[in-house]
Amino acid sequence: MIVDLGYGTGLELAWILQKAPNAEIIGIDLSESMTAVLLDHYREKRSQIKILYGSYLKVPIPGNIDFVISSQSIHHLDKPTKLSLYKKIFKALKPKGSYIEGDYAISEEEERQSDVSSKSFPLDGSYHIDIPFSVNTLLGLSSQAGFSEMNVLFYNHQCSVIQSKR
Numbered sequence: 001m002i003v004d005l006g007y008g009t010g011l012e013l014a015w016i017l018q019k020a021p022n023a024e025i026i027g028i029d030l031s032e033s034m035t036a037v038l039l040d041h042y043r044e045k046r047s048q049i050k051i052l053y054g055s056y057l058k059v060p061i062p063g064n065i066d067f068v069i070s071s072q073s074i075h076h077l078d079k080p081t082k083l084s085l086y087k088k089i090f091k092a093l094k095p096k097g098s099y100i101e102g103d104y105a106i107s108e109e110e111e112r113q114s115d116v117s118s119k120s121f122p123l124d125g126s127y128h129i130d131i132p133f134s135v136n137t138l139l140g141l142s143s144q145a146g147f148s149e150m151n152v153l154f155y156n157h158q159c160s161v162i163q164s165k166r
């Protein structure tokens with residue numbers, strides 16, 4: 001069982017369903033228009049895809065999950081909010097489950113210079129500000145959330161893919 005946080009139109013699902021054609025996927029997203037595109041595109045896999053509309057900050061993530069993934073979706077969260085989401089993800093995973101996050105990442109120097117990273121913002125949906133962090137900050141937050149092993153699968157000074165194992 002895979003949970004996709006912020007699936008959008010489901011670009012990442014094409015690759016997943018190619019590798020694991022029988023995968024069961026639970027998607028959480030708050031965009032009805034993106035969801036409509038996804039459901040049309042994956043209509044032949046409809047029985048394997050369960051949609052939970054809403055914010056992943058509020059919608060409970062079901063338990064016993066093998067993988068939680070998020071691609072290009074959680075870069076607008078400040079540090080405390082990201083940590084609390086990581087803790088929620090940690091609880092949802094099976095003991096050997098993994099969280100895989102692919103998103104924007106900046107260098108530690110850029111992070112030091114950024115005054116946005118240290119601030120928090122209202123979570124009422126009235127804003128969307130990109131708050132990318134350095135890979136080290138993301139690894140630190142994963143560790144604080146309880147993850148036991150983190151691997152940086154990809155990093156190119158703009159984006160990173162990090163696997164955090166429970």
Ligand SMILES: C[S@@+](CC[C@H](N)C(=O)[O-])C[C@H]1O[C@@H](n2cnc3c(N)ncnc32)[C@H](O)[C@@H]1O
Pocket residue numbers: 005006007008009010011012028029030031034054055056057070071072073
């Ligand atoms: C840039 S799109 C990425 C879509 C897809 N994961 C991809 O990589 O192509 C970001 C998605 O995250 C969703 N999103 C942003 N904040 C969210 C939140 N708090 N709860 C649920 N979905 C959210 C948006 O609705 C949007 O569909």
